[in-house]
Amino acid sequence: MLQIKNLHVKLEEEDKFILKGVDLTVEPGTVHAIMGPNGSGKSTLSYVLTGRDGYEVTQGSATLDGDDLLAMDPEDRAAHGLFLAFQYPVEIPGVGNMTFLRTAMNAQRKARGEPLISAPEFLKLVRAQAKALKIDAEMLKRPVNVGFSGGEKKRNEILQMAVLQPRMCILDETDSGLDVDAMKLVAEGVNALRDGKRAFVVITHYQRLLDHIVPDFVHVMSGGRIVESGGPELALKVEAEGYAHLQEPVA
Amino acid sequence: MMASDAKRKAAEALLHVLPLPGREAGWAREARAAARTRLLEAGAPFRRDEYWKYTDPAGLTAPLAVVDPTDARPDFENPFGEVHSRLARFVNGRYRADLSDDLDPVGLSVATLSETLSHDLGFARDLFGRLEAAGQEKVARPLAALNTACATEGLVLHVTGAVAEPLHLRYDQVGTGASLLHHLIRVESGASIMVLESGNVTNQVLEVDIADGASFQHVRIQQGKRAGSANHIFVRLGAEARFKTFTLTIDGEMTRNEVVLAFTGDDASGHIAGAVLGQGDSHIDNTVFVTHGSEGCESRQVFKNVLTGKAHGIFQGKIFVRQGAQKTDGYQISQAVLLGEGPQFSVKPELEIYADDVKCSHGSTTGRLDETAMFYLRSRGVPERQAEAMLVAAFADAAFEEIGDEGLADAMRAHAARWMAERSDGDG
Numbered sequence: 145m146l147q148i149k150n151l152h153v154k155l156e157e158e159d160k161f162i163l164k165g166v167d168l169t170v171e172p173g174t175v176h177a178i179m180g181p182n183g184s185g186k187s188t189l190s191y192v193l194t195g196r197d198g199y200e201v202t203q204g205s206a207t208l209d210g211d212d213l214l215a216m217d218p219e220d221r222a223a224h225g226l227f228l229a230f231q232y233p234v235e236i237p238g239v240g241n242m243t244f245l246r247t248a249m250n251a252q253r254k255a256r257g258e259p260l261i262s263a264p265e266f267l268k269l270v271r272a273q274a275k276a277l278k279i280d281a282e283m284l285k286r287p288v289n290v291g292f293s294g295g296e297k298k299r300n301e302i303l304q305m306a307v308l309q310p311r312m313c314i315l316d317e318t319d320s321g322l323d324v325d326a327m328k329l330v331a332e333g334v335n336a337l338r339d340g341k342r343a344f345v346v347i348t349h350y351q352r353l354l355d356h357i358v359p360d361f362v363h364v365m366s367g368g369r370i371v372e373s374g375g376p377e378l379a380l381k382v383e384a385e386g387y388a389h390l391q392e393p394v395a
Numbered sequence: 396m397m398a399s400d401a402k403r404k405a406a407e408a409l410l411h412v413l414p415l416p417g418r419e420a421g422w423a424r425e426a427r428a429a430a431r432t433r434l435l436e437a438g439a440p441f442r443r444d445e446y447w448k449y450t451d452p453a454g455l456t457a458p459l460a461v462v463d464p465t466d467a468r469p470d471f472e473n474p475f476g477e478v479h480s481r482l483a484r485f486v487n488g489r490y491r492a493d494l495s496d497d498l499d500p501v502g503l504s505v506a507t508l509s510e511t512l513s514h515d516l517g518f519a520r521d522l523f524g525r526l527e528a529a530g531q532e533k534v535a536r537p538l539a540a541l542n543t544a545c546a547t548e549g550l551v552l553h554v555t556g557a558v559a560e561p562l563h564l565r566y567d568q569v570g571t572g573a574s575l576l577h578h579l580i581r582v583e584s585g586a587s588i589m590v591l592e593s594g595n596v597t598n599q600v601l602e603v604d605i606a607d608g609a610s611f612q613h614v615r616i617q618q619g620k621r622a623g624s625a626n627h628i629f630v631r632l633g634a635e636a637r638f639k640t641f642t643l644t645i646d647g648e649m650t651r652n653e654v655v656l657a658f659t660g661d662d663a664s665g666h667i668a669g670a671v672l673g674q675g676d677s678h679i680d681n682t683v684f685v686t687h688g689s690e691g692c693e694s695r696q697v698f699k700n701v702l703t704g705k706a707h708g709i710f711q712g713k714i715f716v717r718q719g720a721q722k723t724d725g726y727q728i729s730q731a732v733l734l735g736e737g738p739q740f741s742v743k744p745e746l747e748i749y750a751d752d753v754k755c756s757h758g759s760t761t762g763r764l765d766e767t768a769m770f771y772l773r774s775r776g777v778p779e780r781q782a783e784a785m786l787v788a789a790f791a792d793a794a795f796e797e798i799g800d801e802g803l804a805d806a807m808r809a810h811a812a813r814w815m816a817e818r819s820d821g822d823g
C-alpha cells in the first residue's frame with residue numbers, strides 16, 4: 145500500500161537534512177509502529193507524506209498503491225485515502241467542526257467521483273462516532289479544536305479519521321496527552337477501523353499504546369533513518385532499554 | 396485655513412462641471428451658497444492633502460464630468476436576497492417613481508429632494524447641509540460640500556414611527572453617466588428605520604439626524620462596475636439614540652466611503668462596520684471620523700479587508716473625544732488578509748482625547764492566511780481555494796456579525812463566498 149524508498153528530505157529554507165534515506169513498506173491490513181528519540185524525524189516523515197510546505201525531497205520516492213504521493217497536492221493525497229492524525233492538532237477559530245468535517249468529506253467524495261453525503265446522513269454518522277469516542281456532541285458545534293483540551297483534540301483527530309475512513313492512516317503521537325481511559329477509547333476507535341485492508345503507521349514513544357493497538361511491525365527511527373525493525377518485542381526492548389544502544393549516526 | 400490658489404481653481408472647475416440647481420426656495424439657495432463657499436475655502440482635494448494620502452481624489456472627481464439622463468428600465472438582481480423591503484429606485488442618479496414601490500409605510504413620509512428644496516419643509520430646512528457643514532469642523536470634506544452645492548436628486552425621509560419593512564434604495568447605471576445624490580433623513584424620538592442601499596453612486600451624501608431615543612440601521616452593498624464612488628454619511632445622534640451602519644464593498648476602480656458621526660446627547664451608541672473584497676486594481680478606502688461630544692456614549696468601528704491581485708485597501712479611522720465627554724467607550728479595529736504578494740493595506744488610526752474618564756482602544760493587523768490552518772484543512776481533503784474561502788469567511792465574520800440582522804448578514808456572507816469562489820488572484 146504505502147511504499148517509501150530511500151527518502152531524503154531537507155528543509156526548504158536551509159541546508160539541513162532531516163530525513164536521510166527512509167525505507168518503509170506498509171502492506172494492506174498491517175499496523176506499523178514507529179518509535180525513536182525526539183527530533184529523529186518521525187513527524188517530518190508524516191508531514192512530507194501528507195504534503196506540508198517547507199520541505200524539499202532531494203532523493204527517493206513515496207507511493208500509495210503505486211501513485212506518486214510526492215507529486216500530489218495535500219488534498220489529493222487525502223482523496224487517495226491518506227490521513228494524518230496530527231501530533232499537534234490545529235485550532236481554527238471561526239470554522240465550525242461540523243462544517244469543516246462535512247466539507248472535507250464531500251470534497252474527497254467529489255474528487256473520487258462518489259456521491260456527496262447529505263446533511264442528515266452526515267450528522268448521523270458523526271453522532272455515532274462521537275458517541276463511541278465519548279466526545280460531547282456540543283463540543284462539535286464549536287470551532288475546530290478551539291477550546292478543546294489536549295486530550296479532546298487527540299480524540300477529535302480520531303473522530304475525523306473514523307468519519308473520513310481513509311485507507312492509510314498515520315497517527316503521530318496520538319497517545320500523548322491522553323489519560324488512561326481516553327487512550328483505551330482511542331485504541332478501540334483505531335481497532336474498530338482495522339478491517340484487514342486499511343493500514344496504520346502509529347508513531348509513539350510508549351509501549352503502553354501498543355498494548356492496545358498491537359502492531360505487526362515496530363521500527364526505530366534515529367537521525368532521519370529507520371535503524372532497526374522487528375516485531376512487537378522491539379517495542380518492549382525500547383521500553384526497557386531506551387535508545388542508549390543506538391549509535392547516533394554521524395550527520 | 397484658506398486654500399491655495401490651485402486648490403481654489405480646481406474647486407471652481409468642479410462647480411463648473413456640474414449643472415446649476417434650478418429654481419429653489421430661499422433657504423435652499425442659501426444652503427447651496429454656503430456649501431459653495433465651504434468648497435471654495437477648502438479647495439478641491441489634492442493628493443498631497445494629509446486626508447488624501449492614500450487615495451487620489453482625481454479618481455473620484457473625474458467621473459463627475461458626464462451626466463447622462465435616461466428613461467431606461469434596467470433590470471437588477473436584489474442583492475439582499477430573501478429579505479423583504481420596499482424599493483426606491485434611481486437610474487443614472489434620477490429617482491424613478493415608475494420603477495419604485497409605493498413609499499408610504501406607516502411611520503414614514505417620503506419626498507424627493509427637489510420637491511423639498513422648492514418648498515419649506517420644516518425639518519429638511521434644519522438638516523440640509525447642516526450636518527455636512529458640522530462634519531467639516533476638524534477636516535475639510537470638499538467632495539461633500541460639492542454635493543450639497545449641486546445635488547438635486549435624493550430622498551427626504553421623515554421617520555415618525557417604527558417602520559417595519561426596510562427601505563431599499565437601489566442605484567443603477569446605464570451607460571457611463573455620473574450620479575449625484577443627497578438624501579436627508581430625520582428619525583424622530585422613539586422612531587426607527589432600516590435603510591438598505593445597493594448599487595453605486597458617483598458622489599453621494601446622506602445626512603442622518605437621529606433624535607433622542609431613535610434608531611437608524613443601515614446596510615449597504617457596493618458592487619458591480621463603477622469608475623469612482625465618493626460617499627459620505629453624516630450622522631448626528633441625540634441622547635440614547637442608536638446608529639448602526641455596515642457596508643460591503645466589492646471591487647470597483649475607486650471607492651471612498653466616509654462616515655462622520657457626532658454624539659450630541661448622552662448614552663447613545665454608534666456602530667460603523669464594513670467588509671472589503673478587492674481584486675485586480677481596485678482601490679477601496681473607508682474613512683471614519685467619530686466625535687464624542689457628550690457623556691456615556693459608545694462607538695465601535697469594525698473593518699475587515701480581503702485583498703488580492705493588486706488591490707489597495709485603506710482604513711482611516713479617528714475617535715475624537717471632546718472635553719467633558721466622560722465615560723466615552725470608543726473601540727476601533729481594522730484588519731486585512733492579503734492573498735498573494737500584490738495587494739496592500741494602509742491604515743491610519745487616530746485617537747484625540749480631551750476627557751480623562753474614557754475608555755478608547757484601537758488595533759490593526761495585516762497578515763496572510765494561517766499556513767498551518769491551510770495545511771490542516773487541505774490534509775483533510777479540502778481543496779486549496781475552498782480552504783482559503785473557509786479561512787477568509789472566518790476572518791471576515793466579525794464584520795458581518797456587526798450587521799445584527801441574521802437574514803441580512805447571511806445575504807452579505809453569500810456575496811463574500813461567491814466573490815471568494817470566483818475571484819482572480821491575478822493583476823488585471
Ligand SMILES: Nc1ncnc2c1ncn2[C@@H]1O[C@H](COP(=O)(O)OP(=O)(O)OP(=O)(O)O)[C@@H](O)[C@H]1O
Nearest residue numbers: 155162180181182183184185186187188189198231
Ligand atoms: N520547519 C523546521 N524548521 C527547523 N527545524 C525543523 C523543522 N522541521 C523539523 N525540524 C527539525 O528536524 C528534526 C526532526 O523533527 P521532527 O519533528 O520530525 O522530530 P520527531 O521525531 O517527530 O520528534 P518528537 O518525538 O519530539 O516529536 C528536529 O531536529 C527538528 O527541530
Ligand SMILES: [Mg+2]
Nearest residue numbers: 186187188231
Ligand atoms: Mg514528532
